[in-house]
Each structure stands twice: as C-alpha cells, then as structure tokens.
Amino acid sequence: MKRLDQFLSQLKYGSRSEVEKMIKQGLVTVNGVIAKSGRHKIDPLVCEVHMNGQKVFYKEPIDIILYKPQGYISSNKDERYPSVINLIKAPYDRFDFKIAGRLDWDTEGLLILTTDGKLVQKITHPNKKIPKVYEVKLDKSYQEEIINQLLKGVEIKDGKNETYLAKALKLEYQKDLIYITIDEGKFHQVKRMFSSVGYEVIKLKRIKIGHLDLSNLSVGEYKEFNRNDIF
Secondary structure: OEEEEHHHHHOOOOOOOHHHHHOOOOOEEOEEEEEOOOOEEOOOOOEEEEEEEHHHHHHHOOOOEEOOOOOOOOOOOOOOOOHHHHHOOHHHHHOOOEEEEEOOOOOEEEEEOOOOOOHHHHHOOOHHHHOOEEEEEEEEOOOOOOOHHHOOEEEEEEEOOOOEOOOOEEEEOOOOHHHHHEEEOOOOHHHHHHHHHOOOEEEEEEEEOOOEEOOOOOOOOOEEHHHHHOO
C-alpha cells in the first residue's frame, strides 16, 4: 500500500505538496471517486487512478530491452553525451529505470532497463555467466587463425588496470563481420580482446543477452520482455 501523494509524486506528477494541491482541486480520482487527501492509501496494482481525467499508468516491475544507438551513454543522467533514458517515452518515462550491463557511448545494441534493482544485480553478478553476443567490424581484413586465439584466452587489462584472462566462448565469421560470445562484461572488454591480437574494433554492436535479441526492434526502439528469456 502507498499513500496517494507519494504514489503520484514518484510517477513525477510533481512534489508531494504539488500533488496535494491537485488533489484539493479535485483533479484526482481513485476508482471513480474524487480523492480528498494525499494521505489516503491505495494499492497501485489494484486501484484505478485518474489525474485530470487521464488514467495513470502503473506497472511493477517493468523490464524493457532497448536498441541503443551510438552516441548515447548508459547512464541515468546526461553527461558529455545524452543518456539512453532520453529515448524512453510516455507512459514509461514516468518510471525510474536502472540499467543492467552498460555499453560504451560509441557502441550500439541491446541494453536492458528495469525498475527492479534486484534484477540488475542478478544480471550483472559475475557468477551468473550470462552469454552475450557482439557483432564486430574490424579496421582491416582479418585472419581467422589469429582471431581464434581469443578462444584460448588472452591477457588484457580491466578498468582498474589489472590484468586478467579474457576468453571468447564462441566465434563466428561472416564476410567482414565477426560474432563473438562472452560471458563477462568488463571495461572495454571486446575492444581490448581484439586489440590484444592486433586489430582495432571500428564498429561494435551487442545483439544478444541470454535468449534476448534485437528482433523486431529498430535503432532507438524498445519493448517489454520476459525474464525467462535471460536466464
């Protein structure tokens, strides 16, 4: 159960005092009845709330996959580049999403956003070993025998400048593209793996996490997904 003013404030209809004013003005109804006080407690999953005649959308949790474009950062706030959160439109834009598994600003592809912090921890925990597939384009023609060294493992540095062994689970070749599967997600991992064998990644796209993929999504689009498709 939640207080009505807290519920509407969390959905970004205004501060609790601003919401209380709207309630006093008769702009809020609960199950068809005009609300009298923000202190009134409701079950958001059961009660039907209207604000100024418009139904208040509520769902918990919300899990979505987003086809992240290049030029956006995997952060909840704009920094040097715009945040992927800017891509989320109504009615989802009233919710506070957390990002599970980041992508560099110049990398595009599949990104998971959820309102459930526990799911983020579950997805990003190293012990889960969730496979992720990346589509890679290199700066020059490649030799498969050299790239195949990644299957045995190569030593690279992480974001703390500590050396560790990074290994590809699978490699597939298709003309000028390479598809690499890994079950980690350390700092610039894919780029550093290819750099270790003499190649520069000029385009990188994550196309799959677990059983989730980019099917039926265009760049910048998103949709809800079933959690069973991750694990």
